[in-house]
Amino acid sequence: MPQKTILIVDDETPIRDMLRVALEMADYHCLEAADAQSAHSLIVDRKPDLILLDWMLPGTSGIELARRLKREEVTSQIPVIMLTAKGEEDNKVQGLEVGADDYITKPFSPRELVARLKAVLRRTDNFSDNGPITVEGLTLDPASHRITINDQPVQMGPTEYRLLEFFLTHQERVYTRSQLLDHVWGGNVYVEERTVDVHIRRLRKALQLDGHDRFVQTVRGAGYRFSLKIAASEA
Amino acid sequence: MPQKTILIVDDETPIRDMLRVALEMADYHCLEAADAQSAHSLIVDRKPDLILLDWMLPGTSGIELARRLKREEVTSQIPVIMLTAKGEEDNKVQGLEVGADDYITKPFSPRELVARLKAVLRRTDNFSDNGPITVEGLTLDPASHRITINDQPVQMGPTEYRLLEFFLTHQERVYTRSQLLDHVWGGNVYVEERTVDVHIRRLRKALQLDGHDRFVQTVRGAGYRFSLKIAASEA
DNA sequence: CTGGCTTGTAACAAAATTGTAACCTGAAGG
DNA sequence: CCTTCAGGTTACAATTTTGTTACAAGCCAG
Numbered sequence A, B: 001m002p003q004k005t006i007l008i009v010d011d012e013t014p015i016r017d018m019l020r021v022a023l024e025m026a027d028y029h030c031l032e033a034a035d036a037q038s039a040h041s042l043i044v045d046r047k048p049d050l051i052l053l054d055w056m057l058p059g060t061s062g063i064e065l066a067r068r069l070k071r072e073e074v075t076s077q078i079p080v081i082m083l084t085a086k087g088e089e090d091n092k093v094q095g096l097e098v099g100a101d102d103y104i105t106k107p108f109s110p111r112e113l114v115a116r117l118k119a120v121l122r123r124t125d126n127f128s129d130n131g132p133i134t135v136e137g138l139t140l141d142p143a144s145h146r147i148t149i150n151d152q153p154v155q156m157g158p159t160e161y162r163l164l165e166f167f168l169t170h171q172e173r174v175y176t177r178s179q180l181l182d183h184v185w186g187g188n189v190y191v192e193e194r195t196v197d198v199h200i201r202r203l204r205k206a207l208q209l210d211g212h213d214r215f216v217q218t219v220r221g222a223g224y225r226f227s228l229k230i231a232a233s234e235a
Numbered sequence C: 001c002t003g004g005c006t007t008g009t010a011a012c013a014a015a016a017t018t019g020t021a022a023c024c025t026g027a028a029g030g
Numbered sequence D: 001c002c003t004t005c006a007g008g009t010t011a012c013a014a015t016t017t018t019g020t021t022a023c024a025a026g027c028c029a030g
Helices: A011-025 A036-046 A062-071 A091-097 A110-124 A160-170 A177-185 A193-211 B013-025 B036-046 B060-071 B089-099 B110-126 B158-169 B176-183 B194-210
Strands: A005-009 A029-033 A050-054 A081-084 A101-106 A133-135 A140-141 A145-150 A152-154 A217-218 A222-228 B005-009 B029-033 B048-056 B081-085 B101-107 B134-136 B138-141 B146-149 B150-155 B214-221 B225-228
Touching: A005 A011, A005 A036, A005 A177, A011 A029, A011 A110, A011 B110, A029 A036, A036 A050, A036 A062, A050 A062, A062 A081, A062 B150, A062 B194, A081 A110, A081 B194, A091 B158, A101 A110, A133 A160, A140 A160, A140 B060, A145 A193, A145 B013, A152 A193, A152 B029, A193 A217, B005 B013, B013 B029, B013 B110, B029 B036, B036 B048, B036 B060, B048 B110, B060 B138, B081 B110, B089 B138, B101 B110, B134 B158, B150 B194, B158 B194, B176 B225
Parallel strands: A005 A029, A005 A050, A050 A081, A081 A101, B005 B029, B005 B048, B048 B081, B081 B101
Antiparallel strands: A133 A140, A140 A145, A145 A152, A217 A222, B134 B138, B138 B146, B146 B150, B214 B225
């Protein structure tokens, strides 16, 4: 699962810091903005998965920003969690009406923050629900997370699964090890490129069942490719 | 698909208004009632597809009404979503036990409301008349809340029951711990994800009787799945 | 109020996965 | 024929993930 990006919008630095710490601990990637202006450009630019928006902002208020976001096509799908101070409770209803997905009252525990955030993400998340992919008797079904070769179940690790999923959705094209690390492992990890070789090997082993491992092809000096056509080397 | 009819039961007019606006926007037809009395006659009379029921009502409380509905033959099949104010969270379990299908804490976002409502409708639609579900000798009877394996009664806690019910109505699909918390525990709870593991374990233990625990399968790195087919790992 | 049952968590055990290094193989190019 | 080097294989320890057990707190019937 690729890492989620959260945008923190708050004008108080210590609060931002606290939020960032809590979020990074829970393995989220953070962006920060101190005002509505820069927040907006960050949103358009980086497309965060969720926005943590303080109610009080200098200049344009948080609620104003929220309203604006919900009006724009590109940004209206991004869930928003409002931060409000104690005593501003009336604003909650207003905030939610504007389209915020949840709200949190300061002060709050990091745990609560992360819990709510997860709840919102899991609700708005998913629905990239593609149907099963089948090629030459090899089937990958994202819904059940199952691989079969001619209806025989195939067992492999999570990384191999993601690798195969990527290959199946990007056939007939060569990817360098570096690109594979980006797409399958997720951008900001540091692992040796040769690690890819090992997982390619593991994937091939898993697909051996009916010779289906021949689809995972090596392109010397370039990288790997998933292709139904036979490789030049065995022609 | 014919338009669904939702009955809103709440004594506060502004809340009813807000709900109606949200629901009509999502293309539902609305009925309204301010007290349990008129709610009940509307239900019998108009047969709504779903009831949004406020916890707090003058006279008969919401929960009382819910209990009453679930006892009566005609009305027991209609799904109920409970509305509770923040802080009344403890009541949630009670609400679910009475037979509510979900519950939402005020204040909530219109989007959340509609999302949950859709989820509940979808759930009760597909597996229509709450008849007993049987697979491979394993039977779950919603009416009597009983589980049997080859006619042998099986004992488990309420959470395990709901978990199994969810699995039986959503076979062949992986659910993350997070999603299970959402669907089985109800969205707004905040419990550790590992808690799911423990309940999975309890469910498996209960189903051991005739090896039926093998249907509850672990999908490493993803979550759990209920499937009659064997898992790849034991092939 | 008591005793039994359920529930969420923590803690520990077991198992599977992951990244690396080391070594092996075969092809390309001289 | 030899060298070089990209890629193939294997082994393994660290890390992650899941299984299992124990336990304190909450709830409810009696």
